[in-house]
Amino acid sequence: MRLSESAIDLPVFRLSRVLGFRLTKFDPVESLQKQKWRLQSHWLYLCVMPNLLQNLQIAKATIVEKPAVARMLQLYLHDFSEFAKVGEPYGEIGNDGTFQYEHFDSYWNEAEREALLLRVNGHIAGFVLVNQWSASSLGTDNSMAEFFVLRKYRRSGIGKLVASKIIRQRSGKWEIPVADYNQPALAFWRSVVSSLEHYSHEEIPGDGRR
Template structure:
């Protein structure tokens, strides 16, 4: 298997696929919610999806992307302009998910870089404090770009590190 990964704009016809992947995403994330009501299964055996999921297809300040490896669906990315830091940002990585089979070996990094290539500008990635693996992943990605700023918030709206960085149009990340 190669590392050819692409980020493709999701159409409204792709919403069910993203909703299905979102079930896996919530399942993975639920381990960080052990002390809260979040992440509980409904009576139908499904997790509740966020009520604003469809806005990623209709709001011009949001984007839903399918992540594909060699043409096969491996995850999704949901982008928005909501900066947890309160500072200006062109894009925030709202949600990013790679199915377990395709994690490691650089696939997630290649997928994120494919997203960045499509959306240059000032970026922000907020990481839940308990998600140590994601923090290492996003730190590595941020530091492959310019103007890196690391913030740490503990507010009612966000609790965790926030990585801010600039992706230049046409720029290849440094190793």
């Protein structure tokens, strides 16, 4: 998904890679059905997760916390390997028994890359990697490189809340690369972008390779 500035000076958001979403001009007119769904969803969300909402922390991961992010990255890559096909180079581990991830160290060395650590009630709940790489080649200010929430906290609303807060905290254009074969991720991000008020999006296909 991709975000950029709209004609009325509102952030717009674009998502792309194997499949993506591009956010375009904001339309202030919503259907009554969509408004009703949002009210119901918001009410259920607040009733089910009051404590989680109050105790959610999203902070830049320090160098001391880097090993924790590295260990969770292994869980993330293992989850993602489920979608890799036998015979393809993706989803393989090295001789040391770990998945390799290029540019990991750069998230603590380069200004345009940032590693975020998620905590719920003081407990680590996941991580997010943000950079400026444009999967669509259209250019972007922000890109959601990796997004991981521990299984315990999935389907609780935490992931959607985290994604929304991170997007809103950063101005300019956004891209969220999503592999089209990862249907759970597609469903999640479609839900996120459709719920963002003052944002519009366009889903754009990628080349299937990046």
